[in-house]
Amino acid sequence: MVEPLSDRRRQILEAIIEEYIATAQPIGSRTLTRFSAISLSPASVRNVMAELEEQGYLHSPHTSAGRVPTEKAYRYYIDSLLRVNCLDRARQDQIEQHYHRRGLQMGELLREASRTLSTVAHYTGLVMVPRLQSTVFRRIEFVKLSSRQVLTVFITQSGMIQNRLIETSEEFTAAELEQITNYLNQTMSGLSIREARALILAEMAQEKALYDRLLQRSFQLSEEALAEIADGEVIIEGTSHLLDQPEFNDLERMKRIFRAFEQKSLLLNLLDRGLKAKGVQVIIGSETEYPELAGCSLITANYSGRRGTLGALGVIGPSRMPYSTLIPIVDYTAGMISRMLDEETE
Amino acid sequence: MVEPLSDRRRQILEAIIEEYIATAQPIGSRTLTRFSAISLSPASVRNVMAELEEQGYLHSPHTSAGRVPTEKAYRYYIDSLLRVNCLDRARQDQIEQHYHRRGLQMGELLREASRTLSTVAHYTGLVMVPRLQSTVFRRIEFVKLSSRQVLTVFITQSGMIQNRLIETSEEFTAAELEQITNYLNQTMSGLSIREARALILAEMAQEKALYDRLLQRSFQLSEEALAEIADGEVIIEGTSHLLDQPEFNDLERMKRIFRAFEQKSLLLNLLDRGLKAKGVQVIIGSETEYPELAGCSLITANYSGRRGTLGALGVIGPSRMPYSTLIPIVDYTAGMISRMLDEETE
DNA sequence: ATTTGGCACTCCGCAGAGACGAGTGCCAAG
DNA sequence: CTTGGCACTCGTCTCTGCGGAGTGCCAAAT
Structure with missing residues (x-):
């Protein structure tokens, strides 16, 4: 797609692009010879321009306007011509x-x-x-606000904090919440949120959870906490x-x-x-x-x-x-x- | 400032404002008689318009354009003319x-x-x-993340949640944090954030705090938590x-x-x-x-x-x-x- | 005393004409 | 291959004239 351009074409294309970036005006052959370091007559430049246009690097808004760089030109400019200097x-x-x-x-x-x-x-x-979903879990915390309201806070390794207020269907005691907190922090440490959720869902499906009531509820709670996080x-x-x-x-x-x-x-x-x-x-x-x-x-x-x-x-x-x-x-x-x-x- | 307008002026002013709101075009005497329910000749309307202009309710962009309502007109319209109906x-x-x-x-x-x-x-x-500053405090919570990092979460009565990560100069044990939490929640319940801060600063200045090391530290911590909350x-x-x-x-x-x-x-x-x-x-x-x-x-x-x-x-x-x-x-x-x-x- | 029609005037907006300038393509000479 | 020249194209700018909408004022009508 990106055929190599002859030195001259390259040089002229670059000049056109830079001039156009600076002025936002279509560039004609004449202005180009004036303002850039190109030592060619306008006529020669015109020839090159015509070729560049044929190759899809330039485009004329209308017959007697100058040329404007196309996307292809910008792409080429960025990939091949541009030398990014350090920031001053x-x-x-x-x-x-x-x-x-x-x-x-x-x-x-x-x-x-x-x-x-x-x-x-x-x-x-x-x-x-x-994206929270793909950041790494660090810590989850539950705070009981009222009998049915639990505030969940979780923190990612990168220091993002996310809150969610959950209305629970049944009451949790403070002690239970603490147990759940400890358990979840242990289990999910180092996982991404996505992985953590997958884990929770898997565990919830497994039958062993069915017998451990606290476990079951803790999964439920954390699933709610992690679901639909603003993202x-x-x-x-x-x-x-x-x-x-x-x-x-x-x-x-x-x-x-x-x-x-x-x-x-x-x-x-x-x-x-x-x-x-x-x-x-x-x-x-x-x-x-x-x-x-x-x-x-x-x-x-x-x-x-x-x-x-x-x-x-x-x-x-x-x-x-x-x-x-x-x-x-x-x-x-x-x-x-x-x-x-x-x-x-x- | 808002002199009462005669019935006729009122009616014409209202018509002009509404027409202008609808069309964004300056309104002339002719168009007004055509499009509104005013049964006067354009000439009469012109007279009234001239008076309204003198009183500062209208303004002509130039000699031969129509009239445009001024701010004063809008103010009058909203205060005196507008009858807000219910939302359909x-x-x-x-x-x-x-x-x-x-x-x-x-x-x-x-x-x-x-x-x-x-x-x-x-x-x-x-x-x-x-504005958090003026909302009512409901709950504050501290979570120890690492030896020197404490996450503070606080919640307002209206359900807003705010986090802040604090780097502490000395380490808090989990037990200490819990004590502090309980103490603060008790003390500050029902106060606005502003009041709570004032209270903290006052207490910190009081000498009794100097002797109670934990108290002192808890004030310090909460002051940091409440300082410069995003607002x-x-x-x-x-x-x-x-x-x-x-x-x-x-x-x-x-x-x-x-x-x-x-x-x-x-x-x-x-x-x-x-x-x-x-x-x-x-x-x-x-x-x-x-x-x-x-x-x-x-x-x-x-x-x-x-x-x-x-x-x-x-x-x-x-x-x-x-x-x-x-x-x-x-x-x-x-x-x-x-x-x-x-x-x-x- | 108001209202109204008429009239002269103002001014914007639009459309067409013409000049200008920048640019092009092509060609033939260097 | 490069270059100067030439005829041509178009867009932009300016000027001009015109039509429309609007105004103010005045005198007649109500």
Whole structure:
């Protein structure tokens, strides 16, 4: 799919993409020779442009406008042309100083991350809250509130805390709850929530549980605690930055995007998709497979705690985005969050 | 300030406001005689309009456009002209069916409320999360996670649950924690968080605490638990509805509004302001005292749990909004949420 | 004393015409 | 292969004129 391009084509394509990213205007042969270091006549550039267009890297909005990079061009640019430099000190500091406040809860930390991303990058920041289902169980705790109400609190290895108020059908004594707590903490330690649930369901099915009344009830309780835990949240910050993009003049398109933001499941899927991969990922336009996000790109990276990948974060905006500056920002932020989560759970 | 208007002026003003709300177009004397039930010639209407303009109820964008209601007109309309009817069954059902799922946590319930508001009203929904500081303490619980880490959970009467992970400077034994828990639960029951904190600080200052080491430490611990609890959140849903308003053509203005949304403290203040009042409140444009929200109106109502007002919710949009339909929606939703919170904590 | 019709005037919005500029493709000469 | 030239295409901008909707005011009608 990605045929190698001759040196010259490569060079011109790169110049067009960068110029377009900077100006948001279609690039003509003339402007290109003026503003870039290409020492060719406009006519030659035109020839190359025509070829690049034929190959699907460029596209003219109409006959006498300049050329605009296609998704294919961006893809090629990112995969083959882009050399991501390190994040400069100034930006590093800018990011760091957002996290000076210590002892943030994980939720607050992630929200701060999204906000920082959006302000530093001047794009819209996304942070996916870790999926509880696949995080590792650390501790479960039951607190009796009234005769029929039990508060369950459980904590994951990565320091996430989740509460759930349960109305029980029968009363538990405080002593029973303590026994149950101890038992469950022993049994489920080290398992992921998903595994823990599977275990519980399996045990409940087994007949030995039928004879041990307390055991049976403890399984019931924990099953209720773990069922339907709130999951799959995405924190979006800085949507107003999108309004500053010249692309915003296309009202219909921007409406589509804002609607997509409200359907968080969509963004969640995209962030989810990169979870297995390592490093920074870029998803361009139709690669999202959501028509609502046509013309949009995402830059994402995973963050992790002590025990492996937890979630993903990134920025989203029009495909015409300054990848070379944003990629390091996303990368650095992901690293930063990972470090902070590490410290917290030590 | 609000001088009484003659019957005729009143009638014409009302017609103009309603027509303008429906069409977003400046209203001329001619169109008014055509579309409303006013049996006067355009010329007479013009005279009245001129008077209304002089009194500050109307405003012409330019010489030969129609008239547009001013904030003063909206204020008068809402205070004197508007007769809020009950919410029709159809809409009631539409709202109800969003809450069929039972056993929602408070947070989820409030988020759902914001979403429902926005979809039913076709405006942007706002819900203020109750201020913990002023809610009534119900229970505090400490869970020892590791030698130096204690998880504190506390629960308010209204069923809100708050966690905090505390790094302690010295180790607590499980038994000590239990003692502390019992002591605190006894002492602080029925107080608001604010009062509880005040009590703790006072006790810590008193010398008797100095001699009781456990007491001292328990105060320290609870003070840390209650300090800086996350507070003052606003849930905003359905911002994309704003994009459908014809006012959206004024890009600059819309940018201002979206930026205001990101500064949640601003909306929080507005919602906060109505907390003392009863029933539905309408805040129009400059009454917000935020220039960012010029041309915007809020409709808010308070919701409460068993023990008094908890928070506020509402919708926000351009001042030209169909108050007569939105007010009942906001009102009904607030009532609904109050009922559901009541049930939950029984 | 109000109401109304008439009239002159204002001003926005729209559509068409023309100039301009940026860009293109192609071709033939370097 | 590169380049300059040339004819052509289009979108944008500006100007212009026109129609419509609205206004204010005045004098006649009620």
